[in-house]
Amino acid sequence: MQGYLDPEYFLTHKLTDKSDVYSLGIVFLELLTGMHPISHGKNIVREVRMAHQSGIMFSIIDNRMGAYPSECVERFVTLALSCCHDKQEKRPSIQGVVRELETILKMMPEADAIYAESTPTYSGKSTPTYSGKSASPSSFNSSQYLYESSSLLGSDLSSGVVPTIKSR
Numbered sequence: 001m002q003g004y005l006d007p008e009y010f011l012t013h014k015l016t017d018k019s020d021v022y023s024l025g026i027v028f029l030e031l032l033t034g035m036h037p038i039s040h041g042k043n044i045v046r047e048v049r050m051a052h053q054s055g056i057m058f059s060i061i062d063n064r065m066g067a068y069p070s071e072c073v074e075r076f077v078t079l080a081l082s083c084c085h086d087k088q089e090k091r092p093s094i095q096g097v098v099r100e101l102e103t104i105l106k107m108m109p110e111a112d113a114i115y116a117e118s119t120p121t122y123s124g125k126s127t128p129t130y131s132g133k134s135a136s137p138s139s140f141n142s143s144q145y146l147y148e149s150s151s152l153l154g155s156d157l158s159s160g161v162v163p164t165i166k167s168r
Contacts, residue, residue, distance in 0.1 A: 003037020018088035025083025034062030045084045075104050
């Protein structure tokens with residue numbers, strides 16, 4: 001649990017809805033970077049915040065993320081960092097988080113087509129996904145930049161294997 005708890009919890013010993021938002025923000029940062037919340041004395045929030053402020057955010061994004069419009073990645077990073085604000089009153093509500101996630105999803109080029117193309121067929125093999133290397137979809141504004149990680153090879157994301165979670 002270390003790293004997921006709201007910093008204000010240590011002062012107040014009270015968990016709130018905004019404590020949950022903080023924990024969700026940590027999960028978002030983990031998804032983006034592949035980092036643990038606390039590792040070798042480094043805090044994920046501090047590391048991502050410094051990279052974001054320094055303009056090198058894209059250098060710490062996990063290679064398994066795939067390709068997304070850079071504007072969507074930027075908004076997701078901003079959302080995750082706002083969820084992880086030290087002060088509870090500066091964090092968005094969970095409804096605000098959902099609204100921003102919906103906005104980001106709507107910004108995605110042909111989000112439905114990307115999902116449909118990446119679902120496994122009956123043979124168990126996945127069809128190719130949009131990687132940003134092919135011609136831009138008609139709904140995608142060519143003035144936007146794509147963030148594309150260097151490789152998906154060997155990751156569970158590209159293997160088509162859906163991990164199962166067993167109850168305790």
